[in-house]
Amino acid sequence: MTHSFDKDYWDQIWQGDRATAMAAGDPNPHLVQEINDLTPGTAIDAGCGAGTEAIWLAAHGWQVTGADIATDALARARDKAAACGVEEQVQFVEADLSSWTPHEQYDLVTTHYSHPAMPQLEFYDRLATWVAPGGTLFIVGHLHLAASHVAADNHGHGHGHGHGHGQGTGEQPPDEATATAAGITARLDPSLWDVRTANESHRTVNGPDGRETTIHDVVVRATRRN
Numbered sequence: 001m002t003h004s005f006d007k008d009y010w011d012q013i014w015q016g017d018r019a020t021a022m023a024a025g026d027p028n029p030h031l032v033q034e035i036n037d038l039t040p041g042t043a044i045d046a047g048c049g050a051g052t053e054a055i056w057l058a059a060h061g062w063q064v065t066g067a068d069i070a071t072d073a074l075a076r077a078r079d080k081a082a083a084c085g086v087e088e089q090v091q092f093v094e095a096d097l098s099s100w101t102p103h104e105q106y107d108l109v110t111t112h113y114s115h116p117a118m119p120q121l122e123f124y125d126r127l128a129t130w131v132a133p134g135g136t137l138f139i140v141g142h143l144h145l146a147a148s149h150v151a152a153d154n155h156g157h158g159h160g161h162g163h164g165h166g167q168g169t170g171e172q173p174p175d176e177a178t179a180t181a182a183g184i185t186a187r188l189d190p191s192l193w194d195v196r197t198a199n200e201s202h203r204t205v206n207g208p209d210g211r212e213t214t215i216h217d218v219v220v221r222a223t224r225r226n
Contacts, residue, residue, distance in 0.1 A: 005177070006117045007069050007096065014049075014072040023050035023076050028112050030140045030219045031056070034197060038136060041107030046097055046127055047114020051077025051090070058089035062108065066092045067100070069116065097123065105132035112140045115177040124184055128193075133226045137193075143200050143216040144178035184220045197221035 013019070031053055040061030045054040048066030050073050058064045058081070068074055074092045081087045093100075098118040109130045116123055124139060131137050181198040188195060199219045204212050 004117060005115050010068075010070040011072065014070040014076075019072065019076075023052070023073075023080075025052065027053050027056035028140055029203075030201075030217065031110065031112065031138065034138060034219070034221050035108070035110075035136075036060075038108065041135075042104070042132075043108035043110065044102060044106045044130065046109065046111040046130075047116070048077060048092065049073050049112075049114075051080050051092065053110065053112055054090050054092075055081050055084050055086055057108070057110075058086035059084060062089070064090040065102065065106075066090060067095045067097060067102075068092070069094065069096050097126070101126075102130055105130055105135065107132055107135045108138065109135065110138040110140075113142055113173075115142075115173075120177060120179050121183060121187060124179070125187055128188065128222075128224075131224045133224055135224050137188075137220070137222045137224065139184060139218070139220045141184075141218045142173040142178045143202075143218040144175065144180050144183070145172075145216055179218050181218050181220055184218065185222070188222050192225055193222045194225060195220070195222045 014022070035057070041063070043057050043062045044065040044067060045057065046067055048054045048068045051066050054064045054066035054077065066077055068077070071094060074094055077092050078087070081090050096116065097114065098116040109127050111127060120141070127139070128137055181200050185195050185198050197219055201217045201219060203215050203217070205215055206212060
């Protein structure tokens with residue numbers, strides 16, 4: 001099935017019965033593991049959903065912009081930021097990430113399972129231009145699986161596809177929302193980027209219905225050379 005991933009699509013997702021599960025949970029474990037060694041500065045979470053990762057960054061000293069296309073997701077994010085006492089450290093912007101461009105570059109540009117209405121790798125190309133010299137690009141995406149692996153997962157436990165926390169809904173992300181580590185890093189000019197992490201991982205979590213769910217991730221971290 002082909003998805004449009006436009007504003008209507010994401011507004012419907014965040015107004016639907018998946019929204020509460022997508023907004024719940026802890027920050028992405030890859031972010032927590034990979035970013036702890038960075039000196040906090042300015043950051044943007046592209047496709048921030050309900051703001052879990054943006055709020056985690058703000059609580060750890062970053063000045064954060066969270067950008068997302070879904071109005072209801074951002075309303076949840078603002079409420080959560082206020083409840084966590086970090087509303088002064090994080091601002092949320094409603095934006096179509098396939099066309100919107102920030103007015104500045106950031107020390108950290110990150111995204112977690114986000115896929116706007118454009119080809120996935122071209123979206124990552126856009127994000128790379130938002131990174132300041134010396135800054136970090138950090139991508140967590142849905143891993144592209146071989147057809148045999150997808151078939152096996154569909155008979156077992158799949159995972160959802162939301163920007164933010166859409167895992168655990170028993171669905172596989174469509175091919176157009178997936179990537180591989182090699183596919184992402186091949187687009188990062190080695191004269192401009194130092195790739196620090198390029199992993200493909202598989203982890204098991206409990207889904208919102210209590211079932212174990214396998215999450216297939218692609219994780220890339222790269223530093224832009226000065």
